[in-house]
Amino acid sequence: MKKTLEAISFDDMVDALANVQRRKLLISLLEHNPQDEAPVVIADSDSETDAVERLITMQHVHLPKLADYGFIEWNKETHEVMKGPKFDEIRPLLELLDDHEDELPADWL
Known part of the structure; x- marks a missing residue:
């Protein structure tokens, strides 16, 4: 999916924002760079199992997708x-x- 060398379309941006965990991570980067805080990934987890699943999904799906689009740089060794x-x-x-944010449904961000 490497999109970093070509222009990013609106559809690509919407695809990147289609998941709440990706939205939270990207919005957190508006204020903080570099961002390596785990709560962005698992802050709203109801259980330890849910937190582990979110972390695995973040590392194997969400971070690679955002990196492929060029919206983030991700150091896999340092988790930065x-x-x-x-x-x-x-x-x-x-x-x-x-x-x-205050006008949007609570589960959007």
Whole structure:
């Protein structure tokens, strides 16, 4: 899926934002860079099993997808996530969501 060399389409941005864990991670990067805090991944987990499943999904699905789009850079050894070369392309959508968080359903962010 390596999209980092080509322009990112609106559909790609919507795909990146289609999961709440990816939205939370990207929005957290608006203020914090680098971002390597685990609560972004598992803060709303109801159980330890749920937290482990979210962590595994983040490492095997969400982080690779966001890295392929170029929205993040991810160091697998240190578990550090930072803004990628294409982050500024999705920034306006992230800021829109963040600015209107209180008007959105609770499970959106």
